[in-house]
Amino acid sequence: MYFYLQLAFTLLVCAFLIVPVFMSITAGLTSNYFVGIKSGFTFRWIIQVWGLYSDTIWLTMKIALVTTLINLCVGVPCAYYLARTRSKFSAFLDECLTLPIAIPGMAIALGLISVYGGFSDFRMSWLFILVGHVIFTLPFMVKSVLAVLQSINFRLLEEGAASLGASFWQRFFHVIVPNCKTGIVSGILMTLTLSAGEFNLTWMLHTPITKTLPVGLADSYASMRLEVSSAYTLIFLGMILPLLIAAQWLNRKPKRPA
Amino acid sequence: MKQSKQYYLLIIPVVIICVAFFLLPMVKLLWLSLAEQNGISYWYILTKPMYLKSLLSTFLLSFVVTIASLVIATMVGLFLTRYEFKGKSLLVAMLSFPLVFPGVVIGFFVIMLAGRQGLFAELGLALVGERWTLAYSISGLFIGYLYFSIPRVVLTVMGAAEKLDYNLIEAGRSLGANRWQLLRDVTLPALTPGLISSGSICFATSMGAFGTAFTLATNLNVLPMTIYTEFTLNANFAMAAALSLILGFITWLCLTIARRQGGSSLGMGG
Numbered sequence: 001m002y003f004y005l006q007l008a009f010t011l012l013v014c015a016f017l018i019v020p021v022f023m024s025i026t027a028g029l030t031s032n033y034f035v036g037i038k039s040g041f042t043f044r045w046i047i048q049v050w051g052l053y054s055d056t057i058w059l060t061m062k063i064a065l066v067t068t069l070i071n072l073c074v075g076v077p078c079a080y081y082l083a084r085t086r087s088k089f090s091a092f093l094d095e096c097l098t099l100p101i102a103i104p105g106m107a108i109a110l111g112l113i114s115v116y117g118g119f120s121d122f123r124m125s126w127l128f129i130l131v132g133h134v135i136f137t138l139p140f141m142v143k144s145v146l147a148v149l150q151s152i153n154f155r156l157l158e159e160g161a162a163s164l165g166a167s168f169w170q171r172f173f174h175v176i177v178p179n180c181k182t183g184i185v186s187g188i189l190m191t192l193t194l195s196a197g198e199f200n201l202t203w204m205l206h207t208p209i210t211k212t213l214p215v216g217l218a219d220s221y222a223s224m225r226l227e228v229s230s231a232y233t234l235i236f237l238g239m240i241l242p243l244l245i246a247a248q249w250l251n252r253k254p255k256r257p258a
Numbered sequence: 259m260k261q262s263k264q265y266y267l268l269i270i271p272v273v274i275i276c277v278a279f280f281l282l283p284m285v286k287l288l289w290l291s292l293a294e295q296n297g298i299s300y301w302y303i304l305t306k307p308m309y310l311k312s313l314l315s316t317f318l319l320s321f322v323v324t325i326a327s328l329v330i331a332t333m334v335g336l337f338l339t340r341y342e343f344k345g346k347s348l349l350v351a352m353l354s355f356p357l358v359f360p361g362v363v364i365g366f367f368v369i370m371l372a373g374r375q376g377l378f379a380e381l382g383l384a385l386v387g388e389r390w391t392l393a394y395s396i397s398g399l400f401i402g403y404l405y406f407s408i409p410r411v412v413l414t415v416m417g418a419a420e421k422l423d424y425n426l427i428e429a430g431r432s433l434g435a436n437r438w439q440l441l442r443d444v445t446l447p448a449l450t451p452g453l454i455s456s457g458s459i460c461f462a463t464s465m466g467a468f469g470t471a472f473t474l475a476t477n478l479n480v481l482p483m484t485i486y487t488e489f490t491l492n493a494n495f496a497m498a499a500a501l502s503l504i505l506g507f508i509t510w511l512c513l514t515i516a517r518r519q520g521g522s523s524l525g526m527g528g
Contacts, residue, residue, distance in 0.1 A: 002437070003341060006337040006341075009333055009334065010333075010334045010337050010338065010349065011349075013330060013353070013408060014349055014353060016405070016408075017352060017353065017356050017405065017409070020370040020371050020377075020405075023367075023370045023371075023377065024367065033375065034375065074272050074275065075272070077268035077271075077272075078268065078269050078272040080268060081268045081269045085265065093269065093273070093276070096276050096280065097276060099280070100280055102462065102509050102510040102513040103284070103509065104465075104466030104482065104505050104506060105466070105468065106466070106485055106486065106502055107287065107502035107503065108280070108284075110283075110485075110495075110498060110499060111282075111283025111286055111287040112283050114283065114286045114287060114290055114499070115286045116283075131279050132279075134279070135276075135280050138272075168264045169264075172268075193358045194358065197358060197360035197363070198360065199360045199362050199468070199469040200469055200482075203469075203472070204486075204489075214362055214363075214469075217360075217362050217366070218362045218469070218472060218473060221365070221369070222473075222475070226375065236363065241355075244355055248354070
């Protein structure tokens with residue numbers, strides 16, 4: 001009895017989360033949403049969205065990929081440093097890196113505009129959005145690599161390598177990096193999804209020539225037909241759902257003891 | 259000595275990025291908020307009804323959303339950890355996907371559910387012959403905030419519930435405790451740290467949720483919308499800076515509480 005009551009409640013909550021997703025998927029493929037599904041299915045809206053907004057899609061991909069690259073080059077060494085050293089400075093650095101998660105995107109964006117808004121070349125280019133995305137996603141990369149490093153005994157591995165004559169950089173690239181592969185992969189997936197969907201910062205940082213997909217979404221929600229907005233949302237979901245599924249699959253795999 | 263130099267080499271880029279694009283802007287923001295008549299903006303926030311109301315209503319809304327999500331998510335989370343059944347992993351997956359949807363998309367989902375042509379409107383039309391539109395009022399914001407809060411709390415509750423000591427529950431049962439007594443005296447106390455941590459994360463997210471409010475374009479002045487209007491329409495940079503810093507301080511406080519309780523603060527957005 002209690003089981004079915006709880007099951008019904010859980011299903012209701014799931015429906016609350018999933019039904020709108022399906023509604024917007026069908027709306028994006030329906031000829032006329034007012035008439036309903038019987039008006040037939042069409043790709044017309046998707047084609048229209050592609051015509052209107054394809055540049056936002058490319059820019060979003062570009063920014064997400066470059067953000068990920070920067071996070072890799074910068075975040076992985078940083079995580080290693082944080083795992084390795086325990087000093088006042090590393091605690092402070094850790095705090096500074098985590099803060100952008102806590103501070104609302106708007107505040108960071110306002111700060112960036114107030115400092116760099118005057119450099120118009122920088123302000124007008126996509127690099128301005130990139131900077132915001134790096135600040136916002138870097139902590140996630142660092143944390144997920146750090147979590148893996150803290151769960152394995154990397155010092156022992158390093159000592160072994162050192163005793164065999166491996167230099168500092170050899171140890172870093174051939175011992176540390178391969179061992180935190182799962183952390184790096186989940187950091188990459190997280191960076192890609194977060195950057196692709198980032199709106200709070202991006203809305204403040206974007207200019208008419210640098211619009212990302214979420215910015216375009218807000219724009220289409222405000223001014224376009226329900227079908228166009230839905231088709232655009234559908235494209236967005238198509239972009240991030242593979243990343244989400246990959247992330248889930250990665251988390252489900254049993255963690256190997258080191 | 260050479261060793262420690264190499265370690266510093268590893269973090270030079272991070273330090274540069276962090277200082278140039280985060281610390282410096284934050285300091286500038288603080289300076290701006292204080293520059294105008296020795297920080298009169300902060301005084302205005304406390305005395306002018308417009309700002310105070312915005313701050314308080316955001317606070318109240320976030321608080322109600324947090325409590326509602328905690329109740330709903332605890333029920334769902336406990337159910338999902340306690341029972342094994344077919345299709346359970348699918349349910350868990352469906353509950354965790356919305357975690358990374360950006361606030362604008364969630365705002366659109368609220369329109370799909372409760373907008374003028376939404377599900378609720380159709381339902382109301384069929385049942386009582388009147389369209390129920392909740393999307394563009396405070397109830398719309400409530401639905402949207404609930405949407406991104408529930409997954410967050412459910413996952414934490416499930417994580418905490420998996421570590422529950424079932425011997426205690428068995429012991430309680432053998433001593434004759436009923437369902438509610440078990441829940442109150444055994445299960446909930448064990449879940450409390452997780453609930454506090456996920457509750458504070460969900461409060462912080464709701465306080466700062468800009469995208470959802472922006473999409474629903476409500477006349478309700480929640481704090482992020484007030485900041486946005488001050489900055490874009492009124493060009494009142496000092497006020498926007500002061501409000502953002504207050505908002506930032508509140509969310510930072512929440513997340514510090516969450517971290518003390520050992521929760522992870524993943525997936526901020528909204």
